[in-house]
Amino acid sequence: MQLLNHLEDSFEKSSLKVKIELFLFPLILAFLFFYILKNSEDNYTGNTFSGNIFIQKKQMDKSYIELIKDIENYLSKNQIELINISNFNEKIQMELSSQLVKSLKFLNFIENYNNFSKIESIKIDNTKVYLNLNFQQSYVKKENKNIEEQLKFLEEYEEYTKKLELKAIVGKMVLINDKWLTIxxxxxxxxTLLKINKDSVILEKEKIEFELRLYKNESL
Incomplete structure (x- = not known):
């Protein structure tokens, strides 16, 4: 209490200049705090703060011209026909023509191109593929270590099945190439011969089934 009275008495006896300085000092501190806070927010425009984790919204370091060039180089190198490609509202629309396995490999290439690549929609019509790609923001992606092995198997499977020809079906036996088989x-x-139909058979390998018909132009 005596200390409070002493401070009050000292303040009353202070000069007008000192009184003004003491009055303005807290206001100056408040102004500086506000300025520093505002300046920090301006420096990190587009950033978000959540708990103790600071997340910065990054921007892709490649231009869309460079991006499209990389895509065209990949397609050319892997013999995939590019029918149409366009950039609209920072999204890329594409139309391709290729074998299924090559198309799947291209999708894998896009997914792993960088942290910004995202396939928004896909439509497959026979050998044609229609894609909408988005590169507007960064994503955390899970690595699929088995995808390359799966694509390699599909490629081998596609090539191998072209060499198979169903020549005859006689009762419970079939002639594929030059070999007679039963179930x-x-x-x-x-x-493996899984099933015999009237004019086709079902073959299976590693849980992938396909139908082989008596006539080559009807095989799937």
Whole structure:
């Protein structure tokens, strides 16, 4: 209490200049605090703060011209026909023509291009593929270590099935290439004969099934 009275008495005896300085000092501190806070916010425009984790919204370091050039180079190198490509509202629309496996590999290339690449929509019509791609923001992606092996298997599968020809169906036996088979037997230690139909058979390998017809132009 005595200390408070002493401070009050000292303030009353102070000069007008000192009184003004003491009055303005808290206001100056408040102004400086506000200025520093505002300046910090301006320096990190577009950033967000959540808990103790600071997340900065990044921008892609490549231009869309560079991006499209990389895509065109990949397509040319892998013999994928580019029918149309356009950039609209920072999104890329594409139309391709290729074998299924090559198209799947291209999708894998896009997904792993960088942290900004995102496939928004995809439509497959026979050999044509229609894509809408988005590169507007960064994403956290999970790495799929098995995708390359799966794509490699599909490529081998597609090439191998072209070499198979169903020549005859006689009762419970079928003639594929130059070998007679019954249910559960394998052709070249690879595909297993799963089912015999009237004019086709079902072959299976590693849980992938496909139908082989009597006529080559009807095989799937």
């Amino acid at each position: 559960d037997e394998k052709i070249n230690n690879s595909f």
